[in-house]
Amino acid sequence: MRLSKTEYHGGAALKLASRAIELVVTTACGPRVVSLRPLAGRARNLFLQIPANEPRAHGYLLRGGHRLWHSPEHIVRTYQPDDAPLAVRVLPRGVALTQPTEKLTGLQKAMKLELLGDRTVKVTHTLTNRGRAAVECAPWALTMLRAGGYGVLPLPPKGSHVAGDLLPSYALVPWTYTDLALSVWEPHRDFLGINVPRAKQAQKLGITNYPGWSAYWLDGVTFLKFAPIIAGARYPDLGCCWETFTNGAMIEFETLGPLGKLAPGQRTTHVECWGVLEGVAKPDTDAAFAKSLAPAVKTWLAKL
Secondary structure: OEEEEEEEOOEEEEEEEOOOEEEEEEOOOOOEEEEEEEOOOOOOOOEOEOOOOOOOEOOEOOOEOEEEEEEOOOOOOOOOOOOOOOEEEEEOOEEEEEOOOOOOOOEEEEEEEEEOOOOEEEEEEEEEEOOOOOEEEEEEEEEEEEOOOEEEEEOOOOOOOOOOOOOOOOOEEEOOOOOOOOOOEEEOOOEEEEEHHHOOOOEEEEEOOOOOEEEEEEOOEEEEEEOOOOOOOOOHHHHOOEEEEEOOOEEEEEEEOOOEEEOOOOEEEEEEEEEEEEOOOOOOOHHHHHHHHHHHHHHHHHOO
């Protein structure tokens, strides 16, 4: 790992790099990962970057990139600003970032980033209750990806009614503004495709059970996001462990940890792994999914 100082929108930041990828994380605010970029060729930042003069949403600057929230979403609690400088601790393979405690919620967010090999990042999200009362919440890890690509949500393996598969294995959860008739949603046998350029209005969808990974193909580069599902755990938003939001200008891949009461002094963690692969065919057909993306993901997961 190579670690160096840089800046983002005029504030202090750190750059972490392997031989294949480069990350930029803010230290003047956050914790946020504002850039994830392959180093080969002229590859651009896979994450969305929002201009520094963006308007605030309910008092919160989105900034782009990857952030940690607490679910369920609430117009006040969720949108607490993260504008203060972070406590920074350098690790052998990365960095740990901790923000000051949120005064309104009593919660403190922390994020640890570690490079596992050249193409994999382990992200550990932590919520700690520093307040005096228990808080019901779940860690919520949101990654804003640049527009123009194709998202893939793999579905659980198919069963057989004849063989006695009589009970459901997952549920898709729409929001009030979700329209499954829109061409942004492309259902396939083993996956749901998300054609981001076709999104002309806000769309959101969640799933209650899936193989634990999702993929976003953009300009020949595939971003993978993996978070294991905890059997028997209670998840927010009618049981969602993964959600996506797109409005055509970007797409968010969101994973969630279990929902529960966090007593004073307690903490909860949620771990993701990110992968950056090249040479994978655009996974917008059943053939491309089966022959290119699925084998590549299987190989990547085996190394975690």
